[in-house]
Amino acid sequence: MRDFFRRIRDSVFRVGWPEDERRALMAMRSSFLLHIHAAKVRPASLRATATWGLGLLSLFLFGSLVITGVYLMFYYVPHPDAAWRSMKDLAFVVPFGVVTRNLHRWGAHAMVALVLLHMGRVFLTGGYKAPREANWVAGVLLAILTLGLSFTGYLLPWDQLAYWAVTVGSKMVASVPGLGPPAALLLLGDHTVGEAALLRFYVLHCVVLPLAVAGLVAFHLYRVRKDGGLVTSEHAPAPAEGPRLLPAWPHLIYRELALLGGLVVALLLLSMVVDAPLEPQADPTRTPNPAKAPWYFLGIQELAHYSAFWGGVFIPAATIGVLLVLPYVDRHDQGLGRYWPKERRTANSVFLLIAAFFVTETVIGTFFRGPAWALMWWPG
Numbered sequence: 001m002r003d004f005f006r007r008i009r010d011s012v013f014r015v016g017w018p019e020d021e022r023r024a025l026m027a028m029r030s031s032f033l034l035h036i037h038a039a040k041v042r043p044a045s046l047r048a049t050a051t052w053g054l055g056l057l058s059l060f061l062f063g064s065l066v067i068t069g070v071y072l073m074f075y076y077v078p079h080p081d082a083a084w085r086s087m088k089d090l091a092f093v094v095p096f097g098v099v100t101r102n103l104h105r106w107g108a109h110a111m112v113a114l115v116l117l118h119m120g121r122v123f124l125t126g127g128y129k130a131p132r133e134a135n136w137v138a139g140v141l142l143a144i145l146t147l148g149l150s151f152t153g154y155l156l157p158w159d160q161l162a163y164w165a166v167t168v169g170s171k172m173v174a175s176v177p178g179l180g181p182p183a184a185l186l187l188l189g190d191h192t193v194g195e196a197a198l199l200r201f202y203v204l205h206c207v208v209l210p211l212a213v214a215g216l217v218a219f220h221l222y223r224v225r226k227d228g229g230l231v232t233s234e235h236a237p238a239p240a241e242g243p244r245l246l247p248a249w250p251h252l253i254y255r256e257l258a259l260l261g262g263l264v265v266a267l268l269l270l271s272m273v274v275d276a277p278l279e280p281q282a283d284p285t286r287t288p289n290p291a292k293a294p295w296y297f298l299g300i301q302e303l304a305h306y307s308a309f310w311g312g313v314f315i316p317a318a319t320i321g322v323l324l325v326l327p328y329v330d331r332h333d334q335g336l337g338r339y340w341p342k343e344r345r346t347a348n349s350v351f352l353l354i355a356a357f358f359v360t361e362t363v364i365g366t367f368f369r370g371p372a373w374a375l376m377w378w379p380g
């Protein structure tokens with residue numbers, strides 16, 4: 001029996017268990033999964049503060065969303081007459097239905113938040129500069145796709161919250177002069193959110209966007225490796241200084257496994273204690289007041305309240321445009337790999353001010369707006 005299990009282990013670890021450095025290096029090079037890492041890494045890139053694990057956590061969350069999403073797909077029916085009922089069924093007739101839905105819902109919110117934080121970390125440490133420009137652009141596209149994934153999933157429960165959040169979101173799309181109305185029509189398949197929209201959102205959410213994210217993430221990770229690993233303040237040592245590099249196994253891999261374990265435990269605990277909301281079935285004749293977009297679009301909804309064009313269209317579009325061209329115009333290469341170096345104080349202050357502005361708008365939109373979008377002085 002032991003022999004049988006050893007044979008299985010050796011078929012996976014073809015060079016044997018990596019118990020000495022030579023085998024560790026061979027394991028990193030010969031394994032399909034592990035070879036996305038360099039066999040040796042710089043000690044500075046192992047520090048928790050180098051990345052806060054944010055990119056990796058985003059990746060793990062994406063993986064967990066695919067797994068829980070496939071399970072939910074076995075039971076979900078994308079039709080207005082059946083969608084809400086299939087969410088209810090999760091509670092009564094599907095084994096682990098509620099906890100799987102909770103894992104999926106909280107994981108999706110966490111992924112949006114972590115991807116944005118990861119982007120902030122990369123900006124502050126100057127990780128967008130040459131030679132990483134293309135990877136930064138891939139990252140900006142990943143952030144947009146992540147928001148798209150979350151937004152399209154939002155409609156699927158077909159409850160009041162979903163229906164009206166997506167109605168508000170698609171009105172924001174339609175308000176873009178010129179391209180807005182045809183884009184909203186393409187997205188919804190109709191002039192209002194209905195049967196066609198639910199089917200389109202389902203296909204986008206379960207097939208198109210996950211495939212696009214998976215492909216782009218593969219490119220993103222490939223480029224992290226090809227661009228010389230993480231940006232750190234410590235430059236690669238000369239070959240003569242070889243020993244200053246540490247083998248990725250076990251130093252990096254064990255840290256990554258610990259991060260994965262922590263994430264799984266935290267998400268499971270949250271999902272066992274807090275249930276994802278499910279409001280009454282969508283009713284197109286009963287508009288909630290106020291109707292709010294999902295939280296990550298509430299900052300834009302708040303801005304659009306002041307001016308539909310400047311707040312709802314110009315500022316978001318200009319922000320994306322600036323992010324895309326940034327690495328090609330900001331070419332100084334000083335102070336990289338640190339969070340507050342004197343060479344990057346102006347750039348980082350501007351970035352933090354803009355981020356603080358968006359966070360403040362989001363908090364106001366989320367907690368301090370009541371009926372008819374009037375300001376409420378107590379969180380509601």
Ligand code: HEM
Pocket residue numbers: 051053054055056058059062115116118119122125127128132135136137138139140141142143146213217220224229230231232
């Ligand atoms: C699905 C979303 C994403 C995933 C799964 C992901 C994954 C990762 C991982 C695993 C790393 C290496 C470790 C780390 O930095 O934590 C990384 C690095 C990087 N990411 Fe992302 N990322 C995503 C989104 C983004 C976004 C939104 C941006 C920026 C707009 C971005 C830009 C970068 C850059 C430039 C690097 C190299 C940074 C450096 O060398 O310090 N990524 N990403």
